[in-house]
Amino acid sequence: xxxxxxxxxxxxxxxxxxxxxxxxxxxxxxxxxxxxxxxxxxxxxxxxxxxxxxxxxxxxxxxxxxxxxxxxxxxxxxxxxxxxxxxxxxxxxxxxxxxxxxxxxxxxxxxxxxxxxxxxxxxxxxxxxxxxxxxxxxxxxxxxxxxxxxxxxxxxxxxxxxxxxxxxxxxxxxx
Numbered sequence: 001x002x003x004x005x006x007x008x009x010x011x012x013x014x015x016x017x018x019x020x021x022x023x024x025x026x027x028x029x030x031x032x033x034x035x036x037x038x039x040x041x042x043x044x045x046x047x048x049x050x051x052x053x054x055x056x057x058x059x060x061x062x063x064x065x066x067x068x069x070x071x072x073x074x075x076x077x078x079x080x081x082x083x084x085x086x087x088x089x090x091x092x093x094x095x096x097x098x099x100x101x102x103x104x105x106x107x108x109x110x111x112x113x114x115x116x117x118x119x120x121x122x123x124x125x126x127x128x129x130x131x132x133x134x135x136x137x138x139x140x141x142x143x144x145x146x147x148x149x150x151x152x153x154x155x156x157x158x159x160x161x162x163x164x165x166x167x168x169x170x171x172x173x174x175x
Contacts, residue, residue, distance in 0.1 A: 002107045009112065016119040017094070023126035024063075024091055030133040031070050032058045034140070038073045041144070063088050080132060087129060090122045 005013065036055040045051065061069065067084055070076045076084055093101065098115070105111030142148060 003109075005106055005112065013106070013112075013116065016116055016123070020094060020119050020123035020126065023123045023130065024094075027126045027130040027133065028063060028066060029059075030130050030137065031066055031075065032061070034075045034133060034137040035066070035069055035073055037137070037141070038075060042073075063091060075133070075136065077132070077136065080129070084129060087122075087125050090118075090125070094119060094122055 032055065036051065036058050039058075040046070040051050040054055043050075045054070058066075058069070067076065067088060071081060098119075102111075102115050102118075105115050138148065138151075141151070
């Protein structure tokens with residue numbers, strides 16, 4: 001029997017959408033960061049200003065052109081290209097077509113669950129693809145001579161800055 005979603009289901013629906021969109025943005029950011037680093041390396045641009053300018057430029061790319069650029073610069077593994085293209089279609093559904101194509105399904109228990117499951121799958125795939133991109137970025141950076149310990153230290157300092165925490169003056173684990 002058709003029925004409107006209750007408040008709990010509506011909250012869950014918006015939660016799933018928000019989580020999926022956030023994970024998509026994390027994936028896009030990982031790909032853009034890797035792309036900017038590779039392009040800067042190819043151009044020989046080692047200035048902070050040049051890197052920031054290129055990063056800002058590449059962050060304007062939508063997912064399709066971003067994927068194309070990442071394929072060109074061999075950021076996306078050949079065996080992952082079709083997976084990323086399928087993901088792009090799912091992301092497109094979520095952002096542009098889910099209301100029109102699946103809005104009516106939200107009035108039926110089975111349909112609602114199918115929509116929730118599809119959105120959760122998009123979130124999970126974005127998270128998985130982000131992990132692959134991050135691992136590849138990390139491997140590439142290490143091959144380029146970047147110290148993982150230095151990257152970790154910088155990341156921790158940035159996180160403390162964002163949280164408003166004072167810098168540590170003692171070794172990790174000494175607390």
